[in-house]
Amino acid sequence: MIEVDVEKGRGAFELAVRFALDAPIVGLFGHSGAGKTSVVDAIAGILTPDRGRIVVDGVPLYDSARGVDVTIDRRRVGYVFQDPLLFPHLDVEANLLYGLRRRALVERIVEPSRVIELLGLRPMLRRRPMTLSGGERQRVAIGRALLAQPRILLMDEPLSALDLARKNEVLDYIERLHRELRIPIVYVSHSIAEIARLADAAALLDRGRCVAAGATGEVLGRPEVTRGVDRYEDGAVIETRVIAHDTADSLTRLAFAGGELLVPRIAAPAGAAVRTRIRARDVALSTARPEGTSVLNIIAGEVTAIDRRDGAMVDVRLGCGGAALVARITRRSLGELGIRPGQRLYALVKAVSFDDAAIGRQ
């Protein structure tokens, strides 16, 4: 459980963020300049708010009303920065143990050997940070933060400096350490893909305010998200479950509240919960069930809202038996099909539009 209620006026930029979320991985989402880093800095004690309260798992770290302000080194907040910020004069092992050596014995719960195995750091213990790749450095930074025995792990866009292959490598490690160590994580990102894949609950920040907080699917489905942030990546996030794999065609069948989805085969076993993202630009609409089409996923739904956007595009929101989908179509198609709220439509989603970045494993 993490409760944040902070206010800080900094010249032109004013921060007034308030949310309380209880989830293993909390996503902090918003575009750059929204105040995400300020919020995690306040949680870590690097930035002192003018007023407010920060409580992590029942432990007050900051409370202006009661004069509580725990110093940075006593907060036990693990912080993984955008840059790894490894200590250049120490080898990997000394970097990893830096925090551990500064904690009392009673606070030591996370074992070095466990973290070293989990993050695959064993072969590089004697090396200097200079000689590591970007992904390796970020893994060491995560391990170092974990070994400082944090109550909570803050990750501020830990993947932003990495290329796609490294991103996936580190994402896999983050998912794994979260499953194994059960340390709550606050994950900051402006990437819908990362938030959808990792976060169970999310807070959406915009211009220094928290505009929405709640379950990830709900928050990412909000119109504020669709408006501009990441115009090719936004869409709906739905919770699904693996029904079966089709080995012959290498497909996986997923069940969700609105029916079934066929996606390229994924590694999760039958019965596993899988969070899936359907980008708005990957969804086409049809007024009648189409015949003779290559599109594998045809989902019936009802129009709940039409969001006008600038330029050629509109977003049509569909309710599909409890799940929400978003389709991005042209203004012209909207007019030609005469789409209006309440109308029954078919959403068409190509199976190939689901890629690794769109399907989270849990």
Place this chain on the structure above:
Amino acid sequence: MPTADELAIVGLSLRVAVVSVACSLPFAVAIAWVLARRSFPGKTLVDAAVHLPLVLPPVVVGYALLVLFGRHGPLGRVLADWFGIVLAFRWTGAALAAAIMGFPLMVRAIRLSFESVDRRLEVAARTLGGSRLSVFMSISLPLALRGVATGAMLSFARGLGEFGATITFVSNIPGETQTLPLAIYTYTQVPGAEPQALHLSLLAVALSLAALVGSEWLARIARHRRDDDRG
């Protein structure tokens, strides 16, 4: 070969320079860190005060030391009465003069290297549980070591050559305060003593070169420690 007298002069000079560096280094590190990392009212004033010996005529610094630390000066009397330390006309006074004159060089070099340490590394260390002091000792200072070595060497070299402030403050007493530059000066004032002056000058050149080589060597070790196996 240098004579016993010459060796004694070199030994005294080295003692003065080493003691001046050793005693002023902790203060220089502290002030350099404060100037590099803190902002406070009057910071410009402190900065100016540290740099003063660099711009004042050394004789003026020596005179100020004489007024303050002389047997009847306000600080000199306190030191003598309470601690039994007398600086005026002693080699320790020469060390103080050398320390004051070398201080700005030392602080500048150390401050620059503190400023080049990424502040975010210090913040990261704080989030890992390091107290301010522990972060300073384990992160800031080791990463600034090269600048500390450079600053110490500069001040050492400056101390070996110190003349004006020394002769004004502690005079030119053979065996007590007559360091290498003072001895050379004395010989040049004596008719027919040019060979001795030349001899001592050559020794001074050798010492300075050794200091230069030493500082390069220290800097290389510091660089080596920082990025050992780069590439």
